[in-house]
Amino acid sequence: MRRLPSPDDLLILLTVARLGRFNAVAETLGTTHTTISRRILALDKQLGGRTLERSPHGWELTELGSQAVAAAEVIEGTLGALSGTIARNGDALSGLVRISTPDGFGAEFLAPALVRLQRESPLLNVELLSATRKASQNRSGVDLEVVVGNLEVAHAEAIFLSNYFLRLYASPEYARERGLPATLDDVRQHGFVTYVESALQVAELGHRSTRLPVPRSSFQATSIFAQLEAVRRGAGIGLLPNFMVAGKPGFVAVLPDDFQRQLPIWAVARAESLRSAPVQAVLRAIRTEIEERQDVLAG
Structure with a gap:
């Protein structure tokens, strides 16, 4: 009689299906790439066929692998319910969830949401990774990506969350010392704060995509928090997320009726x-x- 597949190996396969890469799975489970590969090979032998096939987007499930993952999800759900019972708090959520997100949106929206969730589910662990980029084609070892702009997604599902606005801002001190542009063309006489264009994956966030004139000087940073601080300290006019600055002291809107x-x-x-x-x-x-x-x- 053929041995039943190992529940541990099925759960490893489930994690590979979610993360797409052995290295990411090994890091999540606290083991090595070699161990993950060995356990998947053992599972394939037990099931009598391959559960995974390599693609340009990472490891993808075969038909047999999809059937094995369905069984693994049942095991995971049962173990989660048992963990909640043992903890005597009714909490069935446990384990680690990795999320990548632009740092500004992550700090303003994801952090408070996830802190509240952890209060309700203390067995849940969260890793929030800052990344301002297009949707990864291999999921980059995360369970969930939050991305901005137009999407080109393969082997994944995209869920619309919201729209938001980028607008032009300066500091009150900068406005007093340099004045503010009366027209969009006048922006060329000012300093401009934006992302590092050469390192930017999401073109819609940068100055070049705005069709605004080339500024007198620029301050470029990969971090939106560095950009906010540069604008606040008078480096120039910044193209900033409205949700991070609207109504806050230290920022004045620039040409709000002409550009967003x-x-x-x-x-x-x-x-x-x-x-x-x-x-x-x-x-x-x-x-x-x-x-x-x-x-x-929307403000």
Whole structure:
């Protein structure tokens, strides 16, 4: 009689299906790439066929692998419910969820949403990774990506979260000392604060995509928080997310009736990740935070 497949190996396969890369799975599970590869080979032998095949987007499930993952999800759900019972708090959410997000949106919306979720589910661990980029084609070892702008997604699902606005801002001191442009063409006489164009993956966030004139000087940074500080200290006019500065002291709007940019925010994940109860809970928490603060995004 053929031995039943190892539940541990099935759960490893489930994690590979979600993260797409052995290295990311090994890091998540606290083991090595070699061990993950060995356990998947052992599972393939037990099941009598291959569960994974390599693609340009990472490891993808075969038909047999999809059937094995369905069984692994049942095991995961049962173990999660048992963990909640043992903890005597009714909490079925446990494990680690990795999320990549632009740093500004992550700090303003994801952090408070996830802190609230952890209070309700103390067995849940969260890793929030700052990344301002297009949706990864191999999911980059995360359960969920939050990305901005137009999407080109393969082997994943995209969930619309919200729109938000980029607008031009300066500091009150800069406005007093240099004055503010009367027209968009006058922007060429000012300093401009923006992302490092050579390192920027999301073109819609940079100065070049705005069609504004080339400024007198520029201050470029990969961090939106560095950009905010540069604008606040008078480096020039910045193209900033409205939700990070509107109504806050230290910033004045520049040509608010003449220029603004609206961008969408998406959550992107593999289908296997979206069936995970912790990932679903994270998504609900993020959407609740967005819904409760929609006026900040639309303001």
